[in-house]
Structures are given as C-alpha cells and as structure tokens.
Amino acid sequence: MDIKTNKISIVGAGFVGSTTAFALMLEGLASDIVIVDVNKDKAEAEAMDLSHGAAFVKAVEIKAGDYSDTANSDIVIITAGVGPKPGETRLDIINKNLNIFKQIVPEIVKYSPNSLLLVVSNPVDVLTYITYKLSGFPANRVIGSGTVLDTSRFRYILSDYFKVDARNVHTYIIGEHGDSEIAAWSLTNIAGMNADEYCDNVSKNCDKSFKNDIPEQVKNAAYEIINKKGYTNYAVALAVRRIVEAILRDENSILTVSSLFTGQFGIDDVYLAIPSIVGSGGVEGIIPVPLSEEEKNKLKESADILKKVISESDLSI
The missing domain is CATH 3.90.110.10 (Lactate dehydrogenase/glycoside hydrolase, family 4, C-terminal)
Known part of the structure; x- marks a missing residue:
C-alpha cells in the first residue's frame, strides 16, 4: 500500500525560514523537510537543532541540503533574501532580492517541476510575480504569502x-x-x-x-x-x-x-x-x-x- 508523504523544501535558513520549519514540524504537516541556504553551516545547524526534537513531534525527516536534495518537493517555500533594515520599506529592497531570485528559481524548477511555489520574501507581491515569470509555472502554482x-x-x-x-x-x-x-x-x-x-x-x-x-x-x-x-x-x-x-x-x-x-x-x-x-x-x-x-x-x-x-x-x- 502506498503511503502519501509530503515533502516541503524551504529556501532560506534565516529567521523566517527556520521558524517556518519549526511551525511546520509542530503541526506535523510534512514527512520530509529540506532546508537550503547559501550558508550551509547555518542550514545544517537549524536542521540538526530541529531534528533533536524528534521524540516530541510526529515523524518527520529534517535535513539540510543543496537544490538537488529538494527534488520532487510538493511545496517549495522561498524565504531567502534580504529583509528591510530599520528605515527601509519592503519595496526598497527589490533589486537586492531580484538578483537572488534569478539564481534560486531556476534551480527549484529544475528539481521540482511539478511543485507549488510559495513566496514569502519581501517585497512579496513583486517577488511572487518575478517567480511566476522566471519559473514558467501556471499562475495558480505560484503563490505569495500576501496579506x-x-x-x-x-x-x-x-x-x-x-x-x-x-x-x-x-x-x-x-x-x-x-x-x-x-x-x-x-x-x-x-x-x-x-x-x-x-x-x-x-x-x-x-x-x-x-x-x-x-x-x-x-x-x-x-x-x-x-x-x-x-x-x-x-x-x-x-x-x-x-x-x-x-x-x-x-x-x-x-x-x-x-x-x-x-x-x-x-x-x-x-x-x-x-x-x-x-x-x-x-x-x-x-x-x-x-x-x-x-x-x-x-x-x-x-x-x-x-x-x-x-x-x-x-x-x-
């Protein structure tokens, strides 16, 4: 008998990405969670820290990896990028994050062409549109966390x-x-x-x-x-x-x-x-x-x- 599993990958191991992984783990929504970050040590540390709570939650495999490890994800959550510093608006940081997304999105699509993309990075509406254009996915499968x-x-x-x-x-x-x-x-x-x-x-x-x-x-x-x-x-x-x-x-x-x-x-x-x-x-x-x-x-x-x-x-x- 086939057992339905849910694989979720999170690109970005910063404050939002790591806390999101924690929230998903507590809810028991995923059987597999993969964390990817340009800072591999940070991603590995977050995965390790979360995994040490295995005895207190529903079974889930949490690991850090490269984009190849995200293969066949059901959902890929993008939290990577730079956030606004004090005094900056979300729109002020668009070009910084645009360059990051040009590197991220093609890699996600390469390994999970049937996934659903959930964009959280700011400015979220603009970056969701950019992800939609870069991915070539139908619009219903590219969502922003919005409001x-x-x-x-x-x-x-x-x-x-x-x-x-x-x-x-x-x-x-x-x-x-x-x-x-x-x-x-x-x-x-x-x-x-x-x-x-x-x-x-x-x-x-x-x-x-x-x-x-x-x-x-x-x-x-x-x-x-x-x-x-x-x-x-x-x-x-x-x-x-x-x-x-x-x-x-x-x-x-x-x-x-x-x-x-x-x-x-x-x-x-x-x-x-x-x-x-x-x-x-x-x-x-x-x-x-x-x-x-x-x-x-x-x-x-x-x-x-x-x-x-x-x-x-x-x-x-």
Missing part, C-alpha cells in the same frame, strides 16, 4: 479594541503587503454586524477614530518590530503554516494570498493580495468580493505602485 499575516494582525488589533476573540472577527487586509495595503472595512463583521454597528450596539463608547488608527497600526506593525528586534519571524511563520495546511489538506480555504490578477477589478498582470480559494492546486480562484468604490480605487492604486516598481526593476525576464 495573510496583515489580516491576522488586523483581526488581532480589532479583537483587542473590541474585547472579543480574534477568531470571531472576520475581515481582510487586501492589496500590497506593504504601505499601500487596504483595510477592507466593507467586508468586516463581528457577530454579523459591521464595525460601526458593533461599535454602536455593543461597545457603545468606542472612539470613532478607530477606523483610521487601527489600519495604521497594522501597516506599521512590522516596522515597529524590526526597529525593536531587527526582524519578524513568529507570526509570519504561522501564516505560512496556515497556507501550507490549506494546500496539503485541500481545504479550499479563503485566504488573502498574493494571486495573479487577470482582469479582476480592472487589474491585470500583477500579483496582489485578495481573498482567494486555496487548495491542493494552489489558488483555485479569486473571489469577486463586494468592495466599496473607495476600496476598489485604492486597490487599483496599490496595483499601479507595484507595476511601477516592476517596470523600474532590472527584471530581464
């Missing part, structure tokens, strides 16, 4: 403000994973009420400025963490684990991954975060969510910003 993390931050801050469980706050951050991201208030609800209704009917004394203040907190959250500790890793690793779970379990979950727009909302040929159905085939479809006119305009503006960055970058694809 899955931003959406979780939004839900957490709203839950803290309204004093309810974050799991009972339903909302999304859409657009760029970055400074032009959009809080989709038109899609926000708590107990079937929109944020204003919940404010008026339940909280009663909430400050109406929350609709301006909270999105700013969400947008600046990563910068605040980076300024204080130099990087982010825990929550983004959990966001990646959630996406991987939806893929491997064929959940058809709705997640704000970065997906290729092909005319939706009047936007074409750019990756942006939008509620999308995620299953075993990757992105099974973008949901035509009922956005307000203001949100639609902001989404187009976000797309234009990313397209401009791509056009000014040394793609050479």
Whole structure:
C-alpha cells in the first residue's frame, strides 16, 4: 500500500525560514523537510537543532541540503533574501532580492517541476510575480504569502479594541503587503454586524477614530518590530503554516494570498493580495468580493505602485 508523504523544501535558513520549519514540524504537516541556504553551516545547524526534537513531534525527516536534495518537493517555500533594515520599506529592497531570485528559481524548477511555489520574501507581491515569470509555472502554482499575516494582525488589533476573540472577527487586509495595503472595512463583521454597528450596539463608547488608527497600526506593525528586534519571524511563520495546511489538506480555504490578477477589478498582470480559494492546486480562484468604490480605487492604486516598481526593476525576464 502506498503511503502519501509530503515533502516541503524551504529556501532560506534565516529567521523566517527556520521558524517556518519549526511551525511546520509542530503541526506535523510534512514527512520530509529540506532546508537550503547559501550558508550551509547555518542550514545544517537549524536542521540538526530541529531534528533533536524528534521524540516530541510526529515523524518527520529534517535535513539540510543543496537544490538537488529538494527534488520532487510538493511545496517549495522561498524565504531567502534580504529583509528591510530599520528605515527601509519592503519595496526598497527589490533589486537586492531580484538578483537572488534569478539564481534560486531556476534551480527549484529544475528539481521540482511539478511543485507549488510559495513566496514569502519581501517585497512579496513583486517577488511572487518575478517567480511566476522566471519559473514558467501556471499562475495558480505560484503563490505569495500576501496579506495573510496583515489580516491576522488586523483581526488581532480589532479583537483587542473590541474585547472579543480574534477568531470571531472576520475581515481582510487586501492589496500590497506593504504601505499601500487596504483595510477592507466593507467586508468586516463581528457577530454579523459591521464595525460601526458593533461599535454602536455593543461597545457603545468606542472612539470613532478607530477606523483610521487601527489600519495604521497594522501597516506599521512590522516596522515597529524590526526597529525593536531587527526582524519578524513568529507570526509570519504561522501564516505560512496556515497556507501550507490549506494546500496539503485541500481545504479550499479563503485566504488573502498574493494571486495573479487577470482582469479582476480592472487589474491585470500583477500579483496582489485578495481573498482567494486555496487548495491542493494552489489558488483555485479569486473571489469577486463586494468592495466599496473607495476600496476598489485604492486597490487599483496599490496595483499601479507595484507595476511601477516592476517596470523600474532590472527584471530581464
């Protein structure tokens, strides 16, 4: 009897890559995890450290290796690259990471031509588009982590403000994973009420400025963490684990991954975060969510910003 195994490779053994491996190991989602990094000693140390917890988790083989060791991966997660330093935006680091991706992606495709690629490195929307172009894969098999993390931050801050469980706050951050991201208030609800209704009917004394203040907190959250500790890793690793779970379990979950727009909302040929159905085939479809006119305009503006960055970058694809 054939036993289904799941092989996941992670390219990049930095803070995000290693924490992602840890999150995947704890959840028991993979039978094999391969970690690849230009710093082979770092990759080997991370694999060894994780492997020493074997007695406490479901059976999994974790090893460091070269691209040849990633062969026949079901999912390849790309976390490699340089992150923004204090004072830099995600878009500031595009050309640095572009050159790295030109080396990484062809190697991944060579050894795992049937895999699904999940891009986490920043600027994630631009690098997901670049990965799509470099790989030659169909768009549904090239996904960016998008605003899955931003959406979780939004839900957490709203839950803290309204004093309810974050799991009972339903909302999304859409657009760029970055400074032009959009809080989709038109899609926000708590107990079937929109944020204003919940404010008026339940909280009663909430400050109406929350609709301006909270999105700013969400947008600046990563910068605040980076300024204080130099990087982010825990929550983004959990966001990646959630996406991987939806893929491997064929959940058809709705997640704000970065997906290729092909005319939706009047936007074409750019990756942006939008509620999308995620299953075993990757992105099974973008949901035509009922956005307000203001949100639609902001989404187009976000797309234009990313397209401009791509056009000014040394793609050479």
